[in-house]
Amino acid sequence: MNGTKFVHIVDTTLRDGSHAVAHQFTREQIKAIAGGLDAAGVEYIEVSHGDGLAGSSYNYGWAALSDEEMLKAAAEVIKKAKLTVLLLPGIGTREDLKLAIECGAKAVRVATHVTEADIAEQHIGMAKKMGLEAFGFLMMAHTAPPEKVVEQALLFESYGADYIYIADSAGAMLPEDVKARVGAVVEKVKVPVGFHAHNNLTLATANCLAALEAGATFLDGACRGLGAGAGNAQTEALIGVLDKAGYRTGVDFYKIMDVAEDVVEPIMQRPQVVRNAPLMLGYAGVYSSFLLHTYRAAEKFGLDPRDILVELGRKGMVGGQEDMIVDVAYQLAKQREGN
């Protein structure tokens, strides 16, 4: 039992979940989900295109709504939670961040590849100057050893980040991998540390517990797990598990289950189960956001999505290289023809 240890919950249904609905959330859906999460007591509600502010594009996928429309819809119904946005340096700009604040954002997660924290210096600095809570979010953390993750986390901290997040973007980590990275970072930084899981290997909730054991105090979830690849840790399940394990979250278990079942489940385009391709994402260590792009490329070239994912993993493709998926599929198809 963990006595009275408090775990801060960031729900990312309306951001990571955007990947799972091909960025087509409507105003009504955003209002219903954000309102439900707020009433359930979720502390941070992340709302953005799946790839962050200004992510709507040919490369990442066009969104049904602009950032402004999404954020305003959420802000209209949020009474207590902190409206949070994601920003990837190189995609989102100062202007996007200013707009997000005008729409009610209180926190930003500045996300970089795990070895590229240095590109976030200006963005974290300007977020702090603008009065936002700033998270440094290290993506694809399984690709770097713990010492490297620590080095990068310290950079975020030196830029003024209030919190550091370690993201298992490919859902590729085992609990021991999570403990090694989260534990090493917790030991070296002074700010609180969080963990963002993907369920590609069915380990999202177990990995969240491993992160807490290693000293994390922030966790991400998404209702029904709605997120890229096989999705994220299921917020409602996480709340139940944390309660049983003796942690407090301030989130009402019944209310969050109702948001998941009555509001999120009806809008899901497919059940967030671990099908073969998402499982292969985790096994091959591929960025979860590549899943839908891979399905499309597989269909176009008559390939098995798993073969494309294995090749993407072998090539070490990272977020931002979505355009290379078609290229890899084309090369594989040509090789097959040759054989």
Ligand SMILES: C[C@H](O)CC(=O)C(=O)O
């Ligand atoms: C931009 C990514 O989708 C951020 C994220 O959720 C991850 O790396 O995982």
Ligand SMILES: [Mn+2]
């Ligand atoms: Mn994610």
